[in-house]
Amino acid sequence: MSRSLVLRQAGIGVSPGHVRGSAACARIALLDGGADLAHPALAGERIVTAAGAVPGRAGAHATFCASLLVGNDDDAREGRVLALCAGATIFNFAVIDDAMLEGRASIAATADALARALRQAVDAGCRTIVFSSELLQADSAHWRSLRDAVQWARAQGAIVVVPAGNHGAGWGQSPCAWPGILVVGSIGASGNISEFSAHARRLPNVVYAPGELVPGAGPGHGYELRSGTSFAAVLAAGALELLRVMRPADAWPDLVATLFKPPWRFLDASVLFPPTRLAQEITI
Numbered sequence: 001m002s003r004s005l006v007l008r009q010a011g012i013g014v015s016p017g018h019v020r021g022s023a024a025c026a027r028i029a030l031l032d033g034g035a036d037l038a039h040p041a042l043a044g045e046r047i048v049t050a051a052g053a054v055p056g057r058a059g060a061h062a063t064f065c066a067s068l069l070v071g072n073d074d075d076a077r078e079g080r081v082l083a084l085c086a087g088a089t090i091f092n093f094a095v096i097d098d099a100m101l102e103g104r105a106s107i108a109a110t111a112d113a114l115a116r117a118l119r120q121a122v123d124a125g126c127r128t129i130v131f132s133s134e135l136l137q138a139d140s141a142h143w144r145s146l147r148d149a150v151q152w153a154r155a156q157g158a159i160v161v162v163p164a165g166n167h168g169a170g171w172g173q174s175p176c177a178w179p180g181i182l183v184v185g186s187i188g189a190s191g192n193i194s195e196f197s198a199h200a201r202r203l204p205n206v207v208y209a210p211g212e213l214v215p216g217a218g219p220g221h222g223y224e225l226r227s228g229t230s231f232a233a234v235l236a237a238g239a240l241e242l243l244r245v246m247r248p249a250d251a252w253p254d255l256v257a258t259l260f261k262p263p264w265r266f267l268d269a270s271v272l273f274p275p276t277r278l279a280q281e282i283t284i
Contacts, residue, residue, distance in 0.1 A: 003079035006210045026088035026241045028069060029121035031114060032132035033058025034094030035066040041081045041217040045070040046089040056098045060219050061132055064226060066090055067217035068234045080223040081216050084238040091124055093117035096132055107142035115149035127158045127244060130237035132230050134165035138176035147178055154180030159252045161237040163229035165198040175199045175206055184233040186211025187266055197229055207260040209236040209267040239269040
């Protein structure tokens with residue numbers, strides 16, 4: 001899928017420079033591995049790192065996710081990265097490692113690490129926070145520290161966006177239903193929910209965004225297409241932050257309702273860049 005198709009699927013059709021001007025005041029916290037800031041796609045972008053780079057899957061994942069939010073204009077124009085919020089400030093908290101991504105870390109250890117980073121993100125002024133990993137067994141008491149942190153963040157006016165997971169629609173677990181959590185599943189170019197996306201049901205805190213064959217920064221300073229609900233969650237978080245900057249007086253439920261239309265609550269970000277504001281249509 002090309003960058004232009006992903007953006008059009010989300011209801012956006014603008015030039016990278018126009019997005020950059022609109023996103024200048026945006027701040028998004030990415031809780032993931034540590035992004036590779038030496039990647040040419042991220043050169044010159046405003047990325048604040050809260051820890052050193054994490055090698056392995058988590059680091060590569062963070063690099064890719066960062067390029068969905070920001071990236072240089074040439075790479076965006078050529079369709080190599082998405083850069084939805086080019087010009088925004090990204091706070092990259094490198095708290096997720098390969099053990100967490102692969103389910104080898106305990107819930108309690110994961111909860112404590114995410115809780116500390118979440119509180120730091122809010123203290124840094126971020127009101128849109130996206131996790132790169134889903135919250136499994138969300139009813140477990142071992143999540144207590146993170147659940148408390150989410151409630152504190154909610155009281156500060158923040159929202160936490162998490163991926164639904166790549167387990168398929170038949171997965172037995174229910175999505176995390178904590179107040180202050182928005183769960184994001186994936187849709188593909190056909191406009192249907194992706195086969196790999198968990199929770200293909202109409203649930204109060206589950207929404208959907210493009211997550212198939214999304215372009216971004218790859219290993220070895222290259223570029224690649226990837227699919228997953230993590231990438232749908234990052235795209236949803238970016239769109240929400242852009243709308244929050246545009247409408248600072250609106251509450252999160254109103255912002256979510258504006259961007260994610262019923263009945264299935266698929267992302268429609270056309271409200272961010274109505275036709276009268278479009279600089280030019282992207283052609284790739």
